[in-house]
Amino acid sequence: MFDRFRAILFLAARDASRRKLAFLLIVLALSFTFFNLLVSYSFLHGLEATFVNGAMGIFGNVYITPLAGQEFLAEDESKLRQIFSQIPEISSYSIHLNMPATLKFEGKSFSAISMIGITSDELSTSTVANNLKDGQFLSFTSDDEIILGFDLADALKDFPYNMTFVHAGNDVEVISASGTTRTFRIRGVIDSKNIYSNFSAYATKAAVERFLNISGKNSEVVIRLKSEKDTNLVQERLKNLGITSYIGTWRDPSGYIAAFVDKVGFFFRLMAVVSLLVGVVVTSAILYIHTERKRRHIGILRALGTSKNFIVGLYTAEGVALSIVGIIVGSAAYAIVYRYFTLNPIETLIGDFRPVISLGQVITVVAIFLLATLIASLLPAQSAARERIKKILAER
């Protein structure tokens, strides 16, 4: 058996060496098909992830807000910290105190969605501080600093979306709902690609407490988990440990994103499946034609004295071997693209876009691709192996 296997490998190698162009074209076609599968899959998932990660970056995995009709959370800070310390799935959290605010700069006023009072916990919890467009983030050593979201800074300067915005170093007046006015120095401008954050201002929690003349009150908590999979578990645990405020997720404040992701996500998944099917059909066509061309060879080998099963097994293996080469070349090309876009994400209005694909998903794509090639090689090899030898050999 091994001798005949070597004979077929010899034939395949000689075929490839005599028909270098055809062999190269087949491998290139299979490589591009596989590459396209990976790109489609990862770019579509990346787009979805851009939406979701952008929202999660601001609101965390779990998001605690007051119950309907309540202004503040039922729990004070020490109780919250005590509860959070009992949940190992929590990676970090940030407790906010928010207030409605109107900002005024050089005679122009604009109402922010919120002035959000934060502590240094925010740096390890959300991605707000990661997207500085100008200046620096809060130092947390002064209560006179403010960070503006980009859209807010843009709206305060001339006309919105005219590429000019209020820069760091400028002073801005903040007017509370009760009419209290305070001047803050703009320490930085952030662009988190999230409407809520970009139309908000950030100051220290102490500054907002002073502004509102209250203490010990909290408006919301942003919680980051070690794994997103633990979201439901943590929500349940928080409830059991005594949190009576509303325990939601990033979907709650990002209603528009969540709805968009749900509706468009289905479309994206459908496109990924279609892309996969197209790849499978193209691969099958390429290998079917390649193996069909071997009918005469199969007939000669059978007449010389090899069995049907052996012929089927080995020509199927040839098809799969070609596909493996295609997978290797396609994967190498994809790795370059993946690395490039991971290091150089595409900046979009909704966030920085990067391709997203897990090892499990790659394995799934590889398995489906190999299965398609197996079937595409198997069917014509079986057909030729089953045909009457004389009939095949009589074909010119």
Add this chain to the structure above:
Amino acid sequence: MPVNAIVDISLEIHKGEFTAFMGASGSGKSTLLNQIALIEKVDSGSIIIEKKEVTKLSEAEQARFRLNNLGYVFQFLNLFEELNLFENVCLPLRLLGRYNKQGKKYAQELLGYFDLGGERLRSYPNELSGGQQQKVAIARALVKKPAIILADEPTANLDWNGSVATIELLKRIQKDFGQTIILVTHEPELGAMTDRIVELRDGKIVKDKRNF
């Protein structure tokens, strides 16, 4: 309604004989040859080659028997275009695990016997004439020292001179190697060059004549 290609045939071919199966188109001569070659199925009856009943063997066993004991020369040459002359001849040796120093030497000697040695070993089928390609096909059948060489219309694509040369070559092989050869042809003059003519009509043997 099923048609019986051959009916009630009883035939014995001795070692070293050169036999021609002849008849008009549809007489069953190729079917009989292919059944002996274990390429076509036998519905009833038995075929015994070298004291072995081969019709009852499984498909895989028949393939193995064919590989080890039978050499087939096809009607349409059927060489591998991507292999050179030497590689085509050695292919059965590779399948049999006999592609070693001895096997290669024998193949070279055979090709020398067919006047295809030397530089021509590296030639490809499309660089050879029809007659030369036929010699390569015969050499490929002969290289494994088969019990029988079966040739189905080996001269079909050759001109008359080439056809005669091919039959004369087969006769030489019969004489020099003691080879048993069964040939299918529809040319009476070519059949007359063999030792024995078995004539078929409508699937039955109507004449079995020795030529000497």
